[in-house]
Amino acid sequence: MNTRDLIDMALRNLLKRKLRTFLTVLGVVIGTASIVVMVSIGIGMNQGFAQQLESWGSLQVINVYPSGGMIYDEASDSMKQEKKQDELNSKAVEQFRQIEHVEAVSPVVEEYLYLVAGKYIADASIMGIDPGAMEALGYRVVEGRGLTAEDSKAIVVGGGVEFYDPKLNWEMRYASEPPQVDVLQEKLSLTYDWNYGTRNADKSIKPVKVEAVGKLSAEGNDSWRVIMPIKELEKIQKDRQEWEKKQSGSQNASSRSQSKEYQQVLVKVDEIENVQKVQQQIKDLGFRASSLTDELEAMKETTKMLRLVLGAIGAISMVVAAISITNTMVMAIYERTKEIGIMKVIGASLKDIKRLFLTEAAFIGFSGGIVGIIVSFGISFLVNVVAAQQGSTMQSSIPLWLALGAVAFATGVGILAGYLPAKRAMKLSALTAIKTE
Template sequence: MQFKDQLDFVSQHIKKNKLRVFMTILAATMGTAFLITLASVGFGIQDTLKSEILDNRLVTQVEVYSADLTKEKADKMKGMDHVKAVVLRQQVSAYQKTTLDKYTSTSELIVSNFGEEQKAGFTLEKGRLPQSEYEVVVGHDFAENLINEEEVEKFEAEQKDKDLSDTELDELELPHYEEELLEKKITYEMGSYETYESYKEPVKLTIVGVAKAPAKDFISDSKIYADASLISELEAIYDRHKPEASDETLFSMNLNIYADELQNVKEITTSLKEDGYSVYSISEELEQIDVFFLALKAGLIFVGTIAILISSIGIFNTMTMAVTERTREIGVMKALGAKPKLIQRLFLLESAWIGIIGTVIAVILSYAISILANYVLPLIVGAALGEEEFGELNVTFSIIPWQLVVIASAISISVAMISGWRPARKATQIDVIDALRQEL
């Protein structure tokens, strides 16, 4: 019997018991759809969490920590394989004061190499990068930290008379500098943390750029970014005023290395650890998350597989009844010379057909449920939590990758085949004479 004839044979017998076969397919569909939908929640939560971690952050960044970081060591790291940029930021460790007209702030000054900063992705909202030692870029929120103390005192006195709550007072925006910052001259002074007084050696700086806003709304950037060429002048001022016995340095160092590709981050971190540095990168955090969710998804697939095993009882019963009903037909086939392997194959094809149809319907149904869940659940949760709070979260409740479809399909069809194997085996063991004695 040719394979096409075998398929026709199976199709004819399935059509004779449409309702029973339909209910069996429905059970297989529900089991497989449950597996896919349940596991898709694990994929959705993992994707949401990883997106939250990676959102607007440089995934190729490696933070390097060491008590004896130097510019020479940072320069040496530029020669490492797969390193795109090495950004050594040196932050002033002293009392700092910045003045613009009648406005002052205590913004921190950071010196860096803007060539390396550009390679690492430092971007401006407006203006340009410094081209000389007295030109600087200020953070996006620098103007909000420039205040006139007299205006602030007057403003606070006015608010006290309005009988506002503590929450309302915290939400009020203090008066600050609101004019254009580009090309403005600022006076930068350092001083002692002990007395909070300036050394009275001001450095005149020109604002030529404003940095792009931080990725996270809750992060405020009011720093002043200057070129590394300013270091010598700042150190000279500091040396003239620090206590003679003091061995403290003016700058604290922060070193970040940027890989050319995400897959090369691990190689760089491993190399740095071997050299004795302490390092941190998002890739290490992602590895821990992936391990956790691998276990979670495996658990969800296991639970879903139990549902498929339960549905396999229906397939077993259907195939057992099919064998019982076709006893005489099996006897006729054997009398005509049909081999046991052919009879077994016919029943296995029937159980496989049930598994395949159930799986196809389950996949389509699962995608429909996933799309609906990702549309409806945010509305429900948003209504429960409040649209403003939930609007800030970008949550994906369900994702169905092709790998999940392949795994679920393989499990479903395999279970269907296994469920049909015992009845198919039983069909091959039917005695021809006893079978022919059966009444039609």
């Protein structure tokens, strides 16, 4: 019996009992849809976590800090000072660049300064980074452009930075709406004179002229920051230290560190899957390291049991569908006992009979899987619509691998469910089957 005849006979046998075949296929549809929808909600939860964390920063960026910070000691159940192992300096930066899967590395220097725009000023957290690494580090510029390796006096301003008139008292500043300043059009400067714009301003401090070339989003952790080339910020820091020394009249008066050790280093990894591996390698070098993937893994672990329960609920539906397929095939054997006997008498091999029943079972599983996937997409769409209307972050996502895997799984369940009935059909005696009425 060739494959074409086998498929043709299997389809004709299934269509002889349309209602029973329909009900069996319906069971597979419900089982497939249950599994896919439940798993898709779990996948959607993970994607929702990732999207939420990405609003705080890139999931592929590792934050590296010097060793010697406070750590938790399990033995004493308290915090203790970690022993300092190595400095986070230019040598360490080069070590990070040599790690496999690392795309970009940038040391970080932070400083609080005034950002001046005409008669208005803003308290700004200034972050100095390697300008050539800004794009790779995942900073989202919503207007203008990001920093490039050629920039020196350029800055990128966070969308949440607010200006005010320094001549107003605190009550009036908070009572009035902040002025709207288009930083991309204004002439800007930076100063460490906290009395700038008032009668007590120090005229010996000359503001450093800068140019805003881009704006960051008004949402996320970087919305209140101003990003500029690290070398320019280090120059401002040096000038500030010299000014503080003159003000105090002492060479040792400045409380700022003269060390070349960086406060922080940002390490960009090529793929999210490699972040934890690279992060551990950095820790092995003696530094503290953290990333948003730590939060993501913690969230996934928290919801792991829920996702397992959702998958188990769907699996139960598929088990019921498998029992239904087995029942259908067994009933088909009882009804077609004589037909099986005739097939054996006219020369059909045991292998052909087994293949026939397995093909019928596979068709039930395959057709149920296809329809089940279609139903799953519809349910997934409705879940996302309702969740959006309710303002919930829960969502359903059906990737291609899940859809194809569900169809293959349903087909496999059909074949497995039909295996025992097929074996039973093979064992029937030809003479006894022919005599059966």
